[in-house]
Amino acid sequence: MSGGLEALFSPIILFFVLGAAAAFARSDLSVPEAVAKGLSLYLMASIGLKGGVEVRQSGFSTEIFAAAGAGLALSLLLPFLAFAALRRFGRLGPIDAGAVAAHYGSVSVVTFVTGVEILTGRGLPPAGYMVAVLALMETPAIIVGLLLARRGLAGGAATGGDGLWRETLLNGSVVLLMGSFVIGLIAGKAGFAPIAPLFESGFRGALCLFLLDMGLIAARRLREARALTLRLAALAVLLPVVNGTLGVLAGTLVGLDTGSVAALGILAGSASYIAVPAAMRLALPQADAGLYLAMSLAVTFPFNITLGIPFYTALAGTMVAP
Amino acid sequence: MSGGLEALFSPIILFFVLGAAAAFARSDLSVPEAVAKGLSLYLMASIGLKGGVEVRQSGFSTEIFAAAGAGLALSLLLPFLAFAALRRFGRLGPIDAGAVAAHYGSVSVVTFVTGVEILTGRGLPPAGYMVAVLALMETPAIIVGLLLARRGLAGGAATGGDGLWRETLLNGSVVLLMGSFVIGLIAGKAGFAPIAPLFESGFRGALCLFLLDMGLIAARRLREARALTLRLAALAVLLPVVNGTLGVLAGTLVGLDTGSVAALGILAGSASYIAVPAAMRLALPQADAGLYLAMSLAVTFPFNITLGIPFYTALAGTMVAP
Amino acid sequence: MSGGLEALFSPIILFFVLGAAAAFARSDLSVPEAVAKGLSLYLMASIGLKGGVEVRQSGFSTEIFAAAGAGLALSLLLPFLAFAALRRFGRLGPIDAGAVAAHYGSVSVVTFVTGVEILTGRGLPPAGYMVAVLALMETPAIIVGLLLARRGLAGGAATGGDGLWRETLLNGSVVLLMGSFVIGLIAGKAGFAPIAPLFESGFRGALCLFLLDMGLIAARRLREARALTLRLAALAVLLPVVNGTLGVLAGTLVGLDTGSVAALGILAGSASYIAVPAAMRLALPQADAGLYLAMSLAVTFPFNITLGIPFYTALAGTMVAP
Amino acid sequence: MITTFRRQKIEILVDAPLVRRVAAAAAGVGIVHYTLVPTLGGVGARGAWSDDQVTGAEAKVLFVAVTGEEKAEALATALAPLLDSHGLMLMIGPVEVVRGEKF
């Protein structure tokens, strides 16, 4: 694991730490929201494109379906586990527990992207199709979380109707990820070459600036988190560890390579802070947004970026190793 | 023409298609306006610089004046043609017809930029001075359109006074294009070298992201276009075809090379959606902005990006061919 | 000095001139604020990183402390000089004089960055630690300026209390500069390599676009500057010349290399337009913001970018020459 | 001296993804014209929020419509259930407009 922890001193992570430190010290440092959103679009387009190009190179294989199946199963099952833990140990009501559970069943694009960078740096690049798995895992947990929450509501008030399904399935980040993946598939290596300078060379630098902003956002949110009890903070660390371990197990079982197993662990261990919060505001407005954003963004995300990724990676190394 | 249609599968066009598809499916995908504006400034500075550097390399020639004359003539004459078609076939009143005609006499920077990329990819790079021709063609049609419209107004109310002339001649996009062109001229290849990594390598990738946004904007506008009759939609395809053909003819007559002839066709066939709408809001507020933006942005722009550019290119190939 | 003036025709400066010309001509050209802010963050992160990497390469030396001491002394002493000149020759009241003096004791990041580019282009790259000197010089002058101004106030009303000290010492630009510098130190050449494409290759191009915006902002501010008397405008040119000369002297005395001496001259000659105005709004709201921004941003900044930098460079060349 | 007409200005602070639903409710009571104004953040009974575009979860928008007293009340009544469940804030204030037939 010592090798993994070296990654803590890569500029990517250090910029995250810088952002968090600045926010804790109440510096007025801030990245304009439009720029941060632009960076996040760029990162998603880039990761989608590269995944598509890679799959075009390596060809389709049964592994893809195995990975997709494992990802789908994880994102449907993990919310049940999380829900139970949040209800009993976390002492949350069913509505808040359902909302938070949806976050932990879903995934965080930036955690994945950071993980891929670190894995690639260690010579363990995950397969290109993991991007498709990522996109696949973004939304199913929303449905499970809502069903779990609904039992706590008087009527069927927890459905957002049409709007919700569109909002969820056609969430901007899912569309951009899958769209870029398909464009990468169509374009292939040759078609990608002319746009590679922007999407490849600039990638890590842009990730630094984006993580600077994520550090600022996460730390500011932690400072303002009033609803976060100690028990919930503990769960925000425990859930990723357990989910990530299950992800690594699932990946090993279906026979993926080490890098892809680690990536599946990272996906399972990560918690959404884009697609799911937006869906919850719409479909479950009674849930406390301050709470689920504090857990996923202010605790789980920093944990994963710093300690979680090296842990899942080390675990994958032990499990898959010959 | 089959060669041209291959361009449809380049990432640049595919991102446009992705944006349009996302908007039609009512996804909430969106590019922050500030980022889109930033990208558009970058693209204009880049194309201006490269044009200037190229002219500095190749030296001034009489061709430049021939191309400029042809461009100027086109942008002064095309509005008359468009006006007549819009009045008779399109059944528009004089004010709306004048406003729309101004758009079709003027040019679209992004259509030009995309065309240059496609032409260059096919080994037919237009001459550097075509950027200056582009800038030259942005504004004259505004004056013609206003004169045509004014005949439909009670008094001389269609003039915006001083403000209009400044707004038009010193429109931000014209100033940035011409300014960068001149900077490119002064700097030359050597002066450009240190800034080339940003302005050259990043260009195609940035164009992808910008066209993603253009797809979103165009499709959203088409969905909301209430004033767009079938006849007007037909004209929004016919006008670029006719104007583009006239552009190719003019370019051939004055003796430009194939790439530049195709570029002149693209310019003539394109319709403004930056400089002209802004001027019309000021000088002809009675005209229906929903209408002229729907025609130029939601129909003509997508048509040109996908089918128009390959058509003008093929036409130029046939006309100029030895 | 003729060599230095060549720099006036580099695209970096020409984009500044283009922006200023566009604003004077009242063109509607504008860079979205969020994009400009994003560019400024990028430039600061980039210069910080590169400085840190360089210091890691060259190792710590006593020179660093000499440069830091000289910078600190300058930023504490220059406000007294400026205050006296502004009171007597500029005929300002003590509050405005104190506020303006703080600006001239502090530094301008963009002037420094532009100077480094020009010096590097001439084969005189300043030492990497000058970035730390820059960060060190940002805030002390604020305290001196406030003390000078306070004598003009009835009570001790000029202190902003806690808020001010945090705002000042943890000003976003200082935090980002120093933070990136430390990240560069930790990462070293090897850690920097993966992010170098964004932070190194793109740098000069981004500086062009940023200076385009600075030209627009400076010229618009000059046009609207009502409080700017001829005497104050003259001081806005004289103060940088005198301060810059003192900076070059100080750098020579403590034995820095030519490039670093020129850089210290540039720092001393430059006037803040980020950290200091923000602090003054908070701590000295009675001072006229229109005045100090007009002097530092609309007169001194353009002067330094065009004539000041070549002058300080030439001076450093004469002083340090063997 | 121009004639002005007394109308009501309704302002509704609403989560960005819910704007469509508020617009639909407004259309339901005959209010079809409106303007959207951005916001930066705030503090309410549910704690603080600020519009970071990265999560996008918390952006709020002011939905502003000028209309007659009856329609204004009808919209307030129609939205009442949402006010609590979705954390909307609704204010109605008096304004004078010209061209009264438009509102």
Add this chain to the structure above:
Amino acid sequence: MITTFRRQKIEILVDAPLVRRVAAAAAGVGIVHYTLVPTLGGVGARGAWSDDQVTGAEAKVLFVAVTGEEKAEALATALAPLLDSHGLMLMIGPVEVVRGEKF
């Protein structure tokens, strides 16, 4: 207890490139102080608009000025011809301010 003064708050929704002209009209009736507030989009009799900065054709801005009753009416009268031709929206509402001599 602080003394407040009754004034009028005029809000004018205006196309961004026309702001200069509205400011000039306001200055013409003696209103020289104002504040500009951004908007995101809206729907009116002329259809929907939203502020995409790429075309820039449709950005609108709220011009807000606090002033006395007379000047407010004078500005409404002065702008009346533009309201229809340029699609402006003008509202006047009552406000209390301190430092009444400033407004």
Add this chain to the structure above:
Amino acid sequence: MITTFRRQKIEILVDAPLVRRVAAAAAGVGIVHYTLVPTLGGVGARGAWSDDQVTGAEAKVLFVAVTGEEKAEALATALAPLLDSHGLMLMIGPVEVVRGEKF
């Protein structure tokens, strides 16, 4: 027919770095809920300003709070010294709200 309650809407135009201080003053008189609205620029007795984010020196924000008459006046009184020294602008206008107990 829904019941509405008469309250006051306070709007304070304030320099962005001073928002914290205004919020503290508001909290001091018992006003803890508010919303922030962005602005673009303006002209006042101290000249013109516009929000360029590069210098960041001149960004202003509208601090909006809906509250009862007493608290509104208390806040106006509490802020009075800052209005002049820091160039704030404060307006109070009447609004009707539902769920009166919240305000």
